[in-house]
Amino acid sequence: MLQGLMRNPERLKALAKEAKEFALQHGVVMRTVETPDSSEVVTYAPFTLFPTPVPKAVFHQALAVQTHFNTLVDKISQDPGFLEEALASTVQADDFTAKLFDIYRQVQREGRTQSIVLGVNRSDYMPNQREDGTCSLKQMEINTISAGSFGVTGLLPVVHRHILRLVGLLEESQHVPDNNTLAAVVRALAKAWELYGQQKAVFMFLVEDVQISKLSHRCIENELWKRDIPVIRRKFEDVVKTGYLNGDKKMFVDGLEVAVVYYRYGYVPNNYKEQTWEARLLMERSLAVKCPDIGTHLAGTKKVQQELARPGVLERFFPDQPQVVEQIRATFAGQYTLDMVRE
Structure with missing residues (x-):
């Protein structure tokens, strides 16, 4: 499954976009280097696409x-x-x-x-x-x-479970532990x-x-x-x-x-x-x-x-x-x- 994704760059880009949006929705956020004092401009905290x-x-x-x-x-x-x-x-x-x-x-x-x-x-x-x-x-x-980064890492399992489900790895998503x-x-x-x-x-x-x-x-x-x-x-x-x-x-x-x-x-x-x-x-x-x-x-x-x-x-x-x-x-x-x- 994952090897097939690696050969499909467009699918990977789509998954990455989905993961970023899902992370932002769930509070996996940080301020930007360009605007470090602004809460109006934020970005997602760095994370891997899959656990x-x-x-x-x-x-x-x-x-x-x-x-x-x-x-x-x-x-x-x-x-x-x-x-x-x-x-x-x-x-x-x-x-x-x-x-x-x-x-x-x-x-x-x-x-x-x-x-x-x-x-x-x-x-x-x-x-x-x-x-x-x-x-x-x-x-x-x-x-x-x-x-x-405790506030961020505690939210990542939700993101990773979501991405695993999107690619059909339902059983694997159930093995991502809470943090x-x-x-x-x-x-x-x-x-x-x-x-x-x-x-x-x-x-x-x-x-x-x-x-x-x-x-x-x-x-x-x-x-x-x-x-x-x-x-x-x-x-x-x-x-x-x-x-x-x-x-x-x-x-x-x-x-x-x-x-x-x-x-x-x-x-x-x-x-x-x-x-x-x-x-x-x-x-x-x-x-x-x-x-x-x-x-x-x-x-x-x-x-x-x-x-x-x-x-x-x-x-x-x-x-x-x-x-x-x-x-x-x-x-x-x-x-x-x-x-x-x-x-």
């Missing part, structure tokens, strides 16, 4: 191991010795990581003001086909900051705000100047508002101008107490300049719950991922839990350092 088949075994493997990865990230974020050792060469070569680590050191010296940490982590995998034809799951990276990530993320975000314990405190999205993905963020915001959780959106510059800590290290921005800082920005070097580094330090020193905190951000670096693949390192975090170590290690792909190492 990608994934072996059921590796799909369930990914679900089962994610809890262990979340635990691992949390343990790493609270292990200054490991982070310092793992990132020793990186902070010498990369100014961005060095500045993040300076903030981490300062927070550790002062003592963590907030013991609650919210992690919204996303693992990216590829199925790896062995010579015997079976598949194994291999992790490409784990993202611990600004993992997003309920948005609901799970909102529950976690709401719990962080609840644990902060101040109903008048706000939930703050830390956002960028050009917000092409703002409509996806709105899906989360709307669900939080339904729970009577007040939401604000602020940029680094806003925190610089109006942000401060009181004597209890509660953070205020524009006079509003901030319960949670949800980083939708601040994950690459060009997101920062001198004053925004000061804002990042202010937020990290505050009582607000961070998603993620600076330790969790560092735990998601590629260098840490490479260090974890070294023999014996996982056992440090899961002593006497060989089955957990085995489950995690089974997903590792080859990781190789860029350090100048003499043989």
Whole structure:
């Protein structure tokens, strides 16, 4: 069926047009690069015409191991010795990581003001086909900051089912699973705000100047508002101008107490300049719950991922839990350092 479609470019064009219109009808949208502040001009979020088949075994493997990865990230974020050792060469070569680590050191010296940490982590995998034809799951990276697009990805199963039905693949359409990530993320975000314990405190999205993905963020915001959780959106510059800590290290921005800082920005070097580094330090020193905190951000670096693949390192975090170590290690792909190492 699909091979026949590949030989019929006109039919493929018609299906692509149908898919785009169906996606727009169902809210799979984003703003455009040309008009990033306009909600009158939008486009569909990028997606594949057909869903990608994934072996059921590796799909369930990914679900089962994610809890262990979340635990691992949390343990790493609270292990200054490991982070310092793992990132020793990186902070010498990369100014961005060095500045993040300076903030981490300062927070550790002062003592963590907030013991609650919210992690919204996303693992990216590829199925790896062995010579015997079976598949194994291999992790490409784990993202611990600004993992997003939940409002969009949750709608894609509807689009894919529709396209499969159009080409007569009715049985296949029934095997496209729902994606309920948005609901799970909102529950976690709401719990962080609840644990902060101040109903008048706000939930703050830390956002960028050009917000092409703002409509996806709105899906989360709307669900939080339904729970009577007040939401604000602020940029680094806003925190610089109006942000401060009181004597209890509660953070205020524009006079509003901030319960949670949800980083939708601040994950690459060009997101920062001198004053925004000061804002990042202010937020990290505050009582607000961070998603993620600076330790969790560092735990998601590629260098840490490479260090974890070294023999014996996982056992440090899961002593006497060989089955957990085995489950995690089974997903590792080859990781190789860029350090100048003499043989």
